[in-house]
Amino acid sequence: MKSLRALLVTYAGVMPSMLMLVGFLVLPLAIILVFSFLTPGPYGGVEPQVSVAAYVKLFFQKDLYGDLTFNSSVLEIAFRSVKIAAISVLGCVLLGAPVAYYIAQQPKRRRNTLLLLITIPFWTNLLIRTYSWIIILRDNGLVNNFLISANLTEAPVKLLYTEGSVVIGLVYTYVPFMILPIYAALERLDAGLIEAARDLYASKWRSVTSVVIPLAAPGFTAGSILVFIPCLGTFVAPELLGGGKHLMLGSLVQMQFAAGRNWPYGSALAMMIMAVVLVCLTIFALNARKTGGGMQH
Amino acid sequence: MRLNATTNMPLNRLPESKPDLKKDKQDVVIPAIEMTDLCKVYSGETPVNALHNANLEVHDNEFFTLLGPSGCGKSTLLRLIAGFETVTSGNLKLFGEELSALPPEKRPINTVFQHYSLFPHMTVLENVAFGLRRQGKSERDAKMTAKEMLDLVQLDQYAQRYPKQLSGGQQQRVALARALAPHPRVLLLDEPLSALDLKLRQSMRVELKRLQRETSITFVFVTHDQEEALAMSDRIAVLSNGRIQQVSDPATIYEHPENRFVADFIGDANFFDAKIDKVDGEFTRYRLSTGDILLGPTTEARSEGAEVSIFFRPEKATVSLDLTGGLRGRVKDILYLGDSTEYRIYLADQSEISLKAENLKDGSPLAEVGTDVAVSVDPNAIRVLSR
Ligand SMILES: Nc1ncnc2c1ncn2[C@@H]1O[C@H](COP(=O)(O)OP(=O)(O)OP(=O)(O)O)[C@@H](O)[C@H]1O
Ligand SMILES: [Mg+2]
Numbered sequence: 001m002k003s004l005r006a007l008l009v010t011y012a013g014v015m016p017s018m019l020m021l022v023g024f025l026v027l028p029l030a031i032i033l034v035f036s037f038l039t040p041g042p043y044g045g046v047e048p049q050v051s052v053a054a055y056v057k058l059f060f061q062k063d064l065y066g067d068l069t070f071n072s073s074v075l076e077i078a079f080r081s082v083k084i085a086a087i088s089v090l091g092c093v094l095l096g097a098p099v100a101y102y103i104a105q106q107p108k109r110r111r112n113t114l115l116l117l118i119t120i121p122f123w124t125n126l127l128i129r130t131y132s133w134i135i136i137l138r139d140n141g142l143v144n145n146f147l148i149s150a151n152l153t154e155a156p157v158k159l160l161y162t163e164g165s166v167v168i169g170l171v172y173t174y175v176p177f178m179i180l181p182i183y184a185a186l187e188r189l190d191a192g193l194i195e196a197a198r199d200l201y202a203s204k205w206r207s208v209t210s211v212v213i214p215l216a217a218p219g220f221t222a223g224s225i226l227v228f229i230p231c232l233g234t235f236v237a238p239e240l241l242g243g244g245k246h247l248m249l250g251s252l253v254q255m256q257f258a259a260g261r262n263w264p265y266g267s268a269l270a271m272m273i274m275a276v277v278l279v280c281l282t283i284f285a286l287n288a289r290k291t292g293g294g295m296q297h
Numbered sequence: 298m299r300l301n302a303t304t305n306m307p308l309n310r311l312p313e314s315k316p317d318l319k320k321d322k323q324d325v326v327i328p329a330i331e332m333t334d335l336c337k338v339y340s341g342e343t344p345v346n347a348l349h350n351a352n353l354e355v356h357d358n359e360f361f362t363l364l365g366p367s368g369c370g371k372s373t374l375l376r377l378i379a380g381f382e383t384v385t386s387g388n389l390k391l392f393g394e395e396l397s398a399l400p401p402e403k404r405p406i407n408t409v410f411q412h413y414s415l416f417p418h419m420t421v422l423e424n425v426a427f428g429l430r431r432q433g434k435s436e437r438d439a440k441m442t443a444k445e446m447l448d449l450v451q452l453d454q455y456a457q458r459y460p461k462q463l464s465g466g467q468q469q470r471v472a473l474a475r476a477l478a479p480h481p482r483v484l485l486l487d488e489p490l491s492a493l494d495l496k497l498r499q500s501m502r503v504e505l506k507r508l509q510r511e512t513s514i515t516f517v518f519v520t521h522d523q524e525e526a527l528a529m530s531d532r533i534a535v536l537s538n539g540r541i542q543q544v545s546d547p548a549t550i551y552e553h554p555e556n557r558f559v560a561d562f563i564g565d566a567n568f569f570d571a572k573i574d575k576v577d578g579e580f581t582r583y584r585l586s587t588g589d590i591l592l593g594p595t596t597e598a599r600s601e602g603a604e605v606s607i608f609f610r611p612e613k614a615t616v617s618l619d620l621t622g623g624l625r626g627r628v629k630d631i632l633y634l635g636d637s638t639e640y641r642i643y644l645a646d647q648s649e650i651s652l653k654a655e656n657l658k659d660g661s662p663l664a665e666v667g668t669d670v671a672v673s674v675d676p677n678a679i680r681v682l683s684r
Contacts, residue, residue, distance in 0.1 A: 134669065136512045195381050196414040198401040200428035210427075 036267035054268035085231035091171040096178035104186035161243035169237030178223035185219025329515040330355040335387035365536035407476035413459035423457040428479035446474040489549030567650040611653040613678035623673035
């Protein structure tokens with residue numbers, strides 16, 4: 001009995017965080033998992049009848065004779081989603097890393113102001129911010145008007161409703177998630193190490209590539225994960241800036257829960273996103289271990 | 298390369314040194330570092346004037362030390378030489394070439410940092426090879442030279458470790474090897490021994506001195522430890538409040554300090570305000586504020602009645618129970634120091650002086666606390682400063 005009490009005492013301390021985890025993470029996930037194995041209700045929702053139809057539907061469709069034939073369209077969308085998310089991560093690194101580096105170089109008080117500025121876009125609704133990109137990118141939008149008035153092009157360049165515009169929207173939305181962790185890593189970096197590199201004949205640029213970037217790697221990793229995952233599941237940018245022509249997995253999920261009224265299928269798609277994320281992260285982690293071979297942390 | 302006969306450590310050959318430009322012009326000796334009216338002001342809300350008109354020459358192949366209390370501007374001076382700070386005004390030359398416009402990576406100068414600043418993501422070998430690689434050496438050559446350098450600091454078996462896996466003393470030697478490997482014209486060392494314990498510090502003193510002799514590289518060494526400075530340096534510059542107070546060899550600094558700051562900062566000293574009572578040829582009678590008369594050397598350009606400050610070092614005086622001559626006082630404290638014993642003595646006006654007597658025999662004190670004693674000082678050991 002004594003040991004049970006000791007156990008209780010030990011676990012009482014972690015109870016609140018356990019409850020949080022269960023409430024916010026495990027429970028919703030469990031619901032999605034259960035839903036994916038049920039039958040769709042006529043007006044959305046689910047009927048309590050076990051079925052794997054939703055998973056079958058991911059890869060097969062019924063042809064005219066009622067036979068199941070392989071359907072690659074979901075896989076294609078998954079593949080495109082990974083591609084667009086990966087390109088967006090790259091875009092966020094290219095844009096976010098210099099910004100993070102610049103902020104980390106500023107005097108302390110200025111840094112906090114700049115960090116606050118980074119978060120300003122979050123103060124307005126995502127939908128509205130994404131709409132404003134339409135105004136910028138459309139055929140008679142800001143960019144094209146400028147290009148035409150500067151005589152750089154005669155006819156407007158097609159910018160909107162391309163994969164490019166989706167990437168722009170995603171980079172714009174998620175770049176703060178890249179900036180903040182990289183900044184955190186850079187801020188912790190000992191400035192003396194950069195001086196040591198310069199002292200040992202490394203140019204400014206060389207000291208960044210051989211000292212700053214390797215030591216800020218954890219920040220880059222965290223930022224990439226923080227950007228990659230929501231990019232995969234997003235539907236706002238593909239919908240508005242992709243014109244519905246460049247669907248991503250997130251759009252599919254959203255469709256099943258809205259107009260499609262097929263909750264089990266939507267849940268199965270959500271599980272698939274999780275699977276894709278897991279696979280990608282595993283590949284990423286294996287790669288990191290190989291290249292970062294001797295790193296001791 | 299000269300060999301050091303006093304140490305039995307394995308002496309390994311150093312990588313080939315660069316051709317010495319100085320050898321061509323034998324008559325003109327170009328200083329390794331030359332500063333003229335060098336000033337540094339840190340701008341900011343309240344600008345800090347960290348260095349005032351420094352004029353200094355560091356000779357080639359010299360172990361030169363910058364000595365001064367915390368905040369006096371030693372690191373500032375070093376960082377100006379390394380190129381991490383920009384010169385506010387004045388000139389800074391390395392072997393006759395103006396340095397001010399060169400970024401750190403273009404200066405043939407390396408630094409041993411106070412906190413070592415080893416790259417944590419590189420092995421010991423990669424750390425040491427870093428500068429060589431940046432100099433354009435091939436990976437193979439760089440690694441080979443790096444291995445030789447690790448050999449030199451007796452760390453060859455740690456080449457594949459990461460800095461975190463080494464003790465403080467070992468990290469310190471890696472930092473040394475890393476800075477020496479590219480064979481710089483000048484090596485800067487910013488309090489490299491301050492983080493080590495006493496025993497290690499003492500053995501590193503010998504080691505650093507040996508390395509300087511073997512490599513023939515000019516060392517500029519920063520410390521606030523006067524003992525370290527005296528033990529290691531060919532010459533010392535004493536700094537205070539961003540000003541150079543005196544530049545001399547250790548013995549001159551200790552025996553003939555030019556001002557009160559230097560006298561006080563290096564070693565211990567008993568100061569007195571005094572008035573010149575009578576000049577008598579080689580010696581002068583000084584009347585102390587206590588009323589006592591002390592015989593000291595005659596200095597030029599000081600006439601009778603002049604107000605001066607005089608001092609002597611604790612080990613230059615002797616204490617005796619025979620009260621017929623010298624300064625009269627009473628023993629207040631006796632401190633047994635092992636190799637010597639220190640006596641704190643009250644004088645007539647309640648001012649306190651300190652004396653040190655070597656413990657040649659068994660170290661039993663010459664006098665007890667509370668006894669009246671006489672203190673006598675050899676007139677040649679008295680130093681006179683302007684007030
Ligand atoms: N970056 C800086 N900005 C403003 N003031 C500075 C800066 N660096 C140093 N100082 C000031 O300049 C003066 C000299 O500093 P410095 O670091 O050269 O002293 P130091 O002799 O090396 O001291 P320590 O023995 O403590 O290392 C100090 O008053 C210090 O506060
Ligand atoms: Mg310092």
